[in-house]
Amino acid sequence: MEVVIAGAGSIGLLLGSFFAEAKMSVTFYVRRTEQAQQIQQDGIRRVNQDGTTSEFQAAATTHIRELPQKALWIVAVKYAGIRALLEDMERADMNNPTLFVQNGIGHLALVNDTALSNVAFATVEHGAQRMDDCTVKHNGVGMLTIAPARGNGHQFDAVEQLDSKNFPVSYHTNAEQILMRKVLINCMINPLTAILEVENGVLLTDAHCESLFTSLYDELIDAFSEMQAILPYEAVADVCRKTARNRSSMLADRLAGRPMEIETIVTAVRQKALYRGKSLPLLGTFEQLLYAMDRRDTAL
Incomplete structure (x- = not known):
């Protein structure tokens, strides 16, 4: 299973680490060449709550057309970057199953106006802190709650593989709620x-x-x-x-x-x-x- 994570801040890196731990192929789509190069070279690291460190291989690029074509997309950029990212996806004719994990509710209307066929929204209650371009500290276990909003909800079933005591996953039927x-x-x-x-x-x-x-x-x-x-x-x-x-x-x-x-x-x-x-x-x-x-x- 291939996963693209747009945005490698604290939540993007945290999600990427758990997808990689579940043996999925993770590629980050980032803005800065320096971060892409570092992830390509060193992979990503998660500092766990018990103080241990987990390291995972991951790919990264700043070019949208270099991303795997049939991947599940996780959009982890902040609200301010959503509009530009959606425009990039439209220009590149991307219509992948896409899960949005932003804070707030402003992105709901922006996403609903797109032509994306399969869309879901998620809320993340984990504590996470980005230490550097490749490293995230897992500060607290919360819940990842997913709600399909449009299209085939089964396109997001792979996220269930992350479910564990350190990364619990739940599902809901009402995205806006x-x-x-x-x-x-x-x-x-x-x-x-x-x-x-x-x-x-x-x-x-x-x-x-x-x-x-x-x-x-x-x-x-x-x-x-x-x-x-x-x-x-x-x-x-x-x-x-x-x-x-x-x-x-x-x-x-x-x-x-x-x-x-x-x-x-x-x-x-x-x-x-x-x-x-x-x-x-x-x-x-x-x-x-x-x-x-x-x-x-x-x-x-």
């Missing part, structure tokens, strides 16, 4: 960790952080009450516990001077709430703080 569940988790963890510059676990161990965390949960569930059954408070807290030593993607972007994914996570949820007549004042305050910090940090 699992994305909404994940983006609400993101809204409860990412803004606070990015603003306060703390790891995920601190949201539960510091009394002031926990108070903000709980208030944010209550505000969001009041606006999206139908989500409470599949997203009780304890489920969000459990994500914090399992990824206690992890830096959220928003905090990692801020510390690296990269633009944070505010629009597809925080702004998208606030706009959905406004459509329902809910203002989300706490999240709205965090949104303005994040945009102010984003402009300042990326300008430095």
Whole structure:
């Protein structure tokens, strides 16, 4: 089985390592020649939670027409890169089964407007940190939840081979629902960790952080009450516990001077709430703080 992973950040590298461990042929599609060359030469590495290191062979290229033609695609680029990637795929006449694993919900509409025949979406609750161009640290075991959205869902059956105690996989029938569940988790963890510059676990161990965390949960569930059954408070807290030593993607972007994914996570949820007549004042305050910090940090 051949797998193409577009994007070799923390989640792309983590997924690639588990696909390679399942004896699949993995090729990364990346932007930078330096990263492609390093992966070609050294493969990829995963630092496991017990401190051991697992190494795997992998290929990489910056040229879309060099990719295997009949591979399963995993799109792990950030939201900001989705539009350009979809345009690249269209120009190259790519119509492979494609699984999207972005944070947020902004990518849903972009993907739905494509001509891709077989599409699925997934949410990833693992803690992962990219150490360098080839290495990812697995900071916490979560769940990979997949929901086919268009076409033949069996095109994604190969992902089930990753299922293990270190990388559990589950399936869902409603893609929009699992994305909404994940983006609400993101809204409860990412803004606070990015603003306060703390790891995920601190949201539960510091009394002031926990108070903000709980208030944010209550505000969001009041606006999206139908989500409470599949997203009780304890489920969000459990994500914090399992990824206690992890830096959220928003905090990692801020510390690296990269633009944070505010629009597809925080702004998208606030706009959905406004459509329902809910203002989300706490999240709205965090949104303005994040945009102010984003402009300042990326300008430095």
